[in-house]
Amino acid sequence: MAVEVVMPKLGMSMKEGIVSAWNKKAGEFVEKGESIASINSEKIEMDIESPAKGTVLEIKVPEGEGVPPGTVICCIGDESEKAPKEKQPKPAGERLKISPAARKIAEGANVDIHSIQGTGPGGRITKADVLKALPEEPKTQPAENDQQFVSTMRKTIAARMTESLQNSAQLTITMKADVTKLTVLQHQLNETAKTKYDTKLTMTDFAARAATLSLLEHPEMNSSYQDERLSVYEHVHLGIAAALDGGLAVPVIRHAERLPLIELAKKIKWYAEKAREGRLLHDEIEGSTFTITNLGAYGVEHFTPILNPPEAGILGIGRMYETPVYKEGELCKSDILPLSLTFDHRALDGAPAAAFLSTVKTYLENPASILL
Numbered sequence: 001m002a003v004e005v006v007m008p009k010l011g012m013s014m015k016e017g018i019v020s021a022w023n024k025k026a027g028e029f030v031e032k033g034e035s036i037a038s039i040n041s042e043k044i045e046m047d048i049e050s051p052a053k054g055t056v057l058e059i060k061v062p063e064g065e066g067v068p069p070g071t072v073i074c075c076i077g078d079e080s081e082k083a084p085k086e087k088q089p090k091p092a093g094e095r096l097k098i099s100p101a102a103r104k105i106a107e108g109a110n111v112d113i114h115s116i117q118g119t120g121p122g123g124r125i126t127k128a129d130v131l132k133a134l135p136e137e138p139k140t141q142p143a144e145n146d147q148q149f150v151s152t153m154r155k156t157i158a159a160r161m162t163e164s165l166q167n168s169a170q171l172t173i174t175m176k177a178d179v180t181k182l183t184v185l186q187h188q189l190n191e192t193a194k195t196k197y198d199t200k201l202t203m204t205d206f207a208a209r210a211a212t213l214s215l216l217e218h219p220e221m222n223s224s225y226q227d228e229r230l231s232v233y234e235h236v237h238l239g240i241a242a243a244l245d246g247g248l249a250v251p252v253i254r255h256a257e258r259l260p261l262i263e264l265a266k267k268i269k270w271y272a273e274k275a276r277e278g279r280l281l282h283d284e285i286e287g288s289t290f291t292i293t294n295l296g297a298y299g300v301e302h303f304t305p306i307l308n309p310p311e312a313g314i315l316g317i318g319r320m321y322e323t324p325v326y327k328e329g330e331l332c333k334s335d336i337l338p339l340s341l342t343f344d345h346r347a348l349d350g351a352p353a354a355a356f357l358s359t360v361k362t363y364l365e366n367p368a369s370i371l372l
Helices: 100-109 127-133 152-166 180-197 203-217 261-276 350-365
Strands: 003-006 017-022 035-041 044-049 054-059 072-077 170-178 223-226 229-232 238-240 242-244 247-249 290-294 313-317 321-327 330-344
Touching: 035 072, 100 127, 152 247, 170 350, 180 203, 180 261, 180 330, 180 350, 203 238, 203 261, 203 290, 203 313, 203 350, 238 261, 242 261, 313 350, 330 350
Parallel strands: 238 290, 290 313
Antiparallel strands: 003 072, 017 035, 035 044, 054 072, 170 330, 223 229, 242 247, 313 330, 321 330
């Protein structure tokens, strides 16, 4: 009997998933557990594995088309079988089924959607159906370096960053932390961390712990400004930006204030791995109250992070470098860590923002306080 493969629900708030690419074509053989398609929803992208061994009998949702969770996207079975027939479209007078992308294109082109025959699941009108109904236009040759297609993830990031800059009053301040003591402590702890916890402590881990403790002391930074209302949070849901191929994800570590350093470090690595493998759930990238982003690995020192809306602050970590400094009248080598804090001036002023960043600096320069 043919097996139906459905669009999974990646989170409680997910309304639609998009098939970004099919790895198999109709009529091709597939092993159980083999990747048959890639799907995405906002900033989450993941592969769908075949639930059974057999032949792809029919692909019901084309690439680039979005459908609600639970919608059948393809059928797998014996090559002699036929895919289960979809129910016929509902009679006139009932609500017309059409994907959001298809409706938007139809409205923009002034096309009557009631005149279009839907070929999607249950007679749903797809983007391909609308495009097929559009009057033909003269084809133009794209410029050599034009990029014709932009991923859904890229579009989402672009929209959120534009929204962030347009709807907040962002200001960035910088400081430098002398982390010479911290680097010594880091090397001392990592042997034990590797042996006992199978992990290692990075500068991002220490900065995350320092930021979390500082947010508890400066709750005005752990806030958001929306609809002319300022919300200050008692808990710290820490977002850690993770670079992906062609995009960015910000998994959220909930109640970071309850986690000791080693547990926080393990969570950061676990979520980063899930992000790279495309296994993050929608709920795991929502609800952050403050974000940390580290560009040190790319050689960047100070930079201007963009707020992750609706948060009031984001801390940027730059590349650590060595420099000679005078300490107690003697010239010695120090490890310097650049810090960049972007904050929403609607939520708080420069003085409390500077006080928060100064507290982060103090924790990093006195690393024993991070462990206690």
